[in-house]
Amino acid sequence: MVNIDVENLGKFSLEESSSIFNLISSKNKELARKAIIAELTFKDGAKKFADMNFVISSDLKIKLLLPDDEKSIDTLNHSTSHVMAIAIKNIYPEAKFAIGPSIKDGFYYDFEIDKTISPGDLKPIEDEMKKIISSNYPFERKEVTKDEAREIFKGNPYKLELINDIKDEKVITYKTGNFIDLCSGPHIISTGRIAAFKLLSIAGAYWRGDEKNKMLIRIYGTSFFKKEDLKDYLDKIERAKLSDHRKIGKDLELFSFHDEAPGFPFWHPKGMIIRNLILDYWRKIHIESGYQEIQTPIILSNELWHTSGHWDHYKENMYFVKIDENDYAVKPMNCPGAILVYKSRQHSYKEFPIRYAELGLVHRHEKSGVLHGLFRVRNFTQDDAHIFALEENLGTEITAIINMIGKMYEVFGFKSYHVELSTRPEDRIGSDEMWDRAEKKLEEAIKENNLEYKINPGDGAFYGPKIDFHIKDSLERTWQCATIQLDFAMPEKFDITYMGEDNLKHRPVMIHRVILGSVERFIGILIENYSGNLPLWIAPVQVAILPISDRFHSYSEKIYKVLKKEGYRAELDSRVESLNKKIRQAELNKIPLMVVIGEKEQESDTVTVRKKAGGDIKNISINEFLSVLKENIENRKTSL
RNA sequence: GCCGAUGUAGCUCAACUGGCAGAGCAACUCAUUCGUAAUGAGUAGGUUACCGGUUCAAUUCCGGUCAUCGGCUCCA
Numbered sequence: 001m002v003n004i005d006v007e008n009l010g011k012f013s014l015e016e017s018s019s020i021f022n023l024i025s026s027k028n029k030e031l032a033r034k035a036i037i038a039e040l041t042f043k044d045g046a047k048k049f050a051d052m053n054f055v056i057s058s059d060l061k062i063k064l065l066l067p068d069d070e071k072s073i074d075t076l077n078h079s080t081s082h083v084m085a086i087a088i089k090n091i092y093p094e095a096k097f098a099i100g101p102s103i104k105d106g107f108y109y110d111f112e113i114d115k116t117i118s119p120g121d122l123k124p125i126e127d128e129m130k131k132i133i134s135s136n137y138p139f140e141r142k143e144v145t146k147d148e149a150r151e152i153f154k155g156n157p158y159k160l161e162l163i164n165d166i167k168d169e170k171v172i173t174y175k176t177g178n179f180i181d182l183c184s185g186p187h188i189i190s191t192g193r194i195a196a197f198k199l200l201s202i203a204g205a206y207w208r209g210d211e212k213n214k215m216l217i218r219i220y221g222t223s224f225f226k227k228e229d230l231k232d233y234l235d236k237i238e239r240a241k242l243s244d245h246r247k248i249g250k251d252l253e254l255f256s257f258h259d260e261a262p263g264f265p266f267w268h269p270k271g272m273i274i275r276n277l278i279l280d281y282w283r284k285i286h287i288e289s290g291y292q293e294i295q296t297p298i299i300l301s302n303e304l305w306h307t308s309g310h311w312d313h314y315k316e317n318m319y320f321v322k323i324d325e326n327d328y329a330v331k332p333m334n335c336p337g338a339i340l341v342y343k344s345r346q347h348s349y350k351e352f353p354i355r356y357a358e359l360g361l362v363h364r365h366e367k368s369g370v371l372h373g374l375f376r377v378r379n380f381t382q383d384d385a386h387i388f389a390l391e392e393n394l395g396t397e398i399t400a401i402i403n404m405i406g407k408m409y410e411v412f413g414f415k416s417y418h419v420e421l422s423t424r425p426e427d428r429i430g431s432d433e434m435w436d437r438a439e440k441k442l443e444e445a446i447k448e449n450n451l452e453y454k455i456n457p458g459d460g461a462f463y464g465p466k467i468d469f470h471i472k473d474s475l476e477r478t479w480q481c482a483t484i485q486l487d488f489a490m491p492e493k494f495d496i497t498y499m500g501e502d503n504l505k506h507r508p509v510m511i512h513r514v515i516l517g518s519v520e521r522f523i524g525i526l527i528e529n530y531s532g533n534l535p536l537w538i539a540p541v542q543v544a545i546l547p548i549s550d551r552f553h554s555y556s557e558k559i560y561k562v563l564k565k566e567g568y569r570a571e572l573d574s575r576v577e578s579l580n581k582k583i584r585q586a587e588l589n590k591i592p593l594m595v596v597i598g599e600k601e602q603e604s605d606t607v608t609v610r611k612k613a614g615g616d617i618k619n620i621s622i623n624e625f626l627s628v629l630k631e632n633i634e635n636r637k638t639s640l
Numbered sequence: 641g642c643c644g645a646u647g648u649a650g651c652u653c654a655a656c657u658g659g660c661a662g663a664g665c666a667a668c669u670c671a672u673u674c675g676u677a678a679u680g681a682g683u684a685g686g687u688u689a690c691c692g693g694u695u696c697a698a699u700u701c702c703g704g705u706c707a708u709c710g711g712c713u714c715c716a
């Protein structure tokens with residue numbers, strides 16, 4: 001006899017073994033039908049997720065997970081990936097399956113096939129999936145020995161490799177219809193639970209994510225327990241596309257890209273306004289925080305890059321030029337330049353920490369397939385800084401940088417970002433002892449500042465580990481922006497020193513850090529986060545002045561001149577067009593404020609202010625309007 | 641770099657199986673003087689990304705190059 005305790009349902013004793021589904025069904029049919037999977041807690045405290053078909057054989061606590069639980073949605077997506085595999089197998093019997101996990105908002109399955117799969121091939125697969133779903137096949141779990149599994153999956157090198165990697169002697173398989181997959185589960189009870197799904201895209205993906213391996217076909221899809229949820233999801237994706245910075249950048253004439261210079265952005269007048277405003281603020285913060293600005297050349301001798309280690313560890317990403325028979329490289333990073341500035345004279349411990357900030361334009365050769373609007377370009381401006389410090393300064397310096405990042409991101413309206421600690425890569429300089437010390441130091445700093453973080457093993461720079469800050473774009477892809485890198489290696493490579501209290505030469509430590517990351521990437525994300533509706537203080541055009549007819553042009557002109565004189569960015573739409581049309585165009589240009597000028601305004605010496613997206617229309621005096629503008633802009637408010 | 645897709649007017653998109661390249665918006669001209677998201681009429685605008693091939697004939701079929709998009713790998 002076993003004792004079962006089901007959350008929100010009560011305690012039961014079982015004489016005979018029973019599946020969870022049957023047990024719950026006998027008590028509450030409705031609940032059994034609704035539940036997707038169960039979270040089991042065993043006597044020893046161990047927890048695991050199980051299918052509703054799980055057969056109870058020992059004392060258990062059971063928590064039933066309903067469709068709205070995140071784990072239930074994961075399970076559904078994972079099960080749908082199996083259904084897709086069955087459909088693919090039915091259509092292409094020669095396909096060899098690799099892995100098919102659930103991911104955020106969906107699933108994929110990777111498989112090998114000696115054939116091109118195109119978007120047109122998705123429809124037949126979807127149709128086949130629909131048949132499988134309506135057949136309502138159960139997902140049948142079975143434990144087998146590794147040898148049995150090898151027999152089942154013979155001829156499939158991917159599954160065999162996975163079996164070899166499993167530590168247990170037994171492996172789990174799931175049978176659905178007559179398709180068997182290697183999978184630890186859990187799964188939905190049967191294929192009929194998939195209410196809605198869609199196959200979204202096809203991609204190539206390397207087996208095990210390794211470039212050296214064969215490229216497999218990957219099909220992405222998504223699935224839901226309710227049809228409306230699928231519709232909502234697809235609508236959300238469509239809406240997110242409207243926030244794409246590449247589209248907005250073109251529509252609002254902020255920047256452009258040209259075939260003549262792939263991956264090298266061209267900044268237009270309105271884009272430059274955004275850049276300069278961000279950088280004005282950036283300079284203000286840096287000066288306040290004890291930084292000194294420097295600027296170093298874009299082209300430096302190859303010899304320098306040999307010294308720094310870039311030649312050995314970064315050459316693939318660099319551009320080279322010849323000047324008078326001598327070899328030079330276009331800088332991919334700013335650090336060697338900053339070091340030369342440091343080295344130009346002797347330094348004393350009394351000066352530390354020395355904080356050199358540099359808005360450095362770097363060029364990196366990125367592979368053609370990775371370019372992506374402003375997010376991934378071949379030249380970009382890093383808001384860099386190199387801090388030369390004593391080892392005992394490190395804690396306070398790193399904390400100060402973390403605070404600076406938090407402050408800047410808040411000003412630009414980024415509320416959520418995540419932190420990663422990237423540790424030593426395979427290809428690196430410096431001793432292991434150095435890396436131990438540097439990694440430990442960064443981790444301590446993260447913990448002291450109570451940041452949540454995950455470790456990103458092997459992803460550090462070749463000269464040191466780093467703390468990375470990631471922000472999401474409109475499609476929730478994350479991009480690294482800020483980074484704080486600790487470097488004991490470069491100071492040694494360049495043999496930089498300072499004079500200590502003991503009248504002896506010592507080696508300083510370097511921190512490399514960026515806050516915005518790349519100005520280009522940062523602006524891209526800024527645009528996406530606001531869907532182009534930038535806060536008043538950064539909007540390239542702040543006010544559109546809209547005279548109702550040309551009878552009011554001279555009064556409008558007067559308002560325009562007042563705004564210009566006060567330093568606001570205003571445009572006067574003096575065309576002979578309907579007010580509706582002028583408003584529409586100001587809306588499309590995402591201008592935050594419109595000022596409508598007609599008879600009433602001219603007579604009372606006022607303006608009628610209309611906020612973007614309508615509503616809240618107010619007739620106020622010019623001075624009142626000016627003070628509203630001033631208050632909002634001076635405080636860098638993120639909304640009107 | 642790899643896998644797949646796409647490339648037609650400034651923008652968004654048409655052109656059935658090969659037969660003189662078309663629309664809306666934008667631009668320009670004229671008329672309209674308008675109160676909170678498009679006034680009307682007209683004009684102009686294209687070596688169909690580029691190079692080559694097949695064909696009497698190519699935007700359309702084939703090959704190559706380039707760029708872009710979605711992924712993979714890589715990265716700020």
